[in-house]
Amino acid sequence: MPHKTRQRTRLTDRPFIIVNMAMSADGKIAAPDSGFSRFGSPRDTANLYRIRQGADGILSGSETIRLEQATLTTDRDSPKRNARQKPLRILATGRGTLSTKTPFFQVSGPPILILTTRRIGPKRFAAYQDYAAGIFVSESRSIDWSSALKWLRQRWHIRTLVCEGGATLNQSLFRLNYVDELNLTLCPLIIGGKSSPTIATGTPFPSLQEAAPFQLIRRRVVNRECFLTYRRLPVATAAQGPQK
Template identity: 30%
Template sequence: MHVVVNAAMSADGKLSSRRREQVRISGPDDFARVDRLRAESDAVVVGVGTVLADDPHLTVKDPELCERRLEAGESRHPARVVVDSRARTPADARILDDAATTYLLVSEAAGDDRRATLARPTLEFVTAGDDRVDLPRAFAELERAGLETVMVEGGGELIFSLFDAGLVDELSVFVGSRIIGGRDAPTLADGDGFVEAFPELDLERVERMDDGVVLYWRVRFADGE
């Protein structure tokens, strides 16, 4: 499986304000770039915090990109994946509609009543881990289901956890010309943070876009690959 993390952050590294509300950071050119990334992916992944805060749909917006997927024998939209240890995704969340298959990655702590409430034909549960989702196990299940190229759109807790688990292959970040600030505002990689064995990145290219830049990194693994 090839995992690409994509995000947009302010010049000071924030994904949104301390209120966890969406802040417009990038512009139309970056939106189009993200849409192309989605169209090129087998699945788009977010954490449950993103679902609760933004209620994203995570579908491809450009009809031409959808047609290209269909012509290639793929579904109109990539699969959607939510990392949601206790199945807190709302039953009316847009990510659960029938536009595409959705995989809900849960732990054993997700109650049967929540699973029953969320159950629908286009939803697949992947159970891995006792109290929290075991990401390597869950992603291995997704790969067995045929999801080879995966795009992760956040949030910061999930991104940190994926780096911590050694699952990230590439990182692309739009850096906008805005300061958000706030010690409690989410950053690109939240979680516990690293104190040693920091993940290393190789900067492959920089692209000017809208009023900012997109930075493209490849993760440098310990074996040098």
């Protein structure tokens, strides 16, 4: 029988969430100026596409989409595949800062969903309506994840959601213990810099006891990179500090 943590939990009120990131050996995901965040090998890119293809939705924050000119498409997108409408491409933006002129909106690909808040201006909201199949507006200042994820699961039938960062978006999901699986590609380089982002910035956990606990369930070394998969553990597990 497979190890229990390898099985994906059946969730009905939200998708199963996978965070997928490439990280340097010193734990950074980009330089301070948000430069050179694409430092993974072609094998890492192939892995990213494989994970995308297994998902019903791909989620990213507005900064990542803007800086990386990301489209959140897969390498198998074709008119035929688009007709299947998966994986949906999902933008997280509190204020609607991402222009509709960016490739994310301009490429042809699976439908777009937008998660936003009451802070979005009416003009940008109207512009987004021309491109998005659905827009979820939280009444709060930041995205109400419980309701937004329920909307994705129940209205759009998203069972598996891949979150591709960046750091701010990741941490808002880690903070709520909504990240079920973490895929990290450990890349053999040092980026350095105190202000270079890690996989999770934003508001930290208030104490070690509350920090999100994970268990390493798989590791693979391919050429110079290490592909790591972690599964979320129940929160109380974090309270068990090192034995002294």
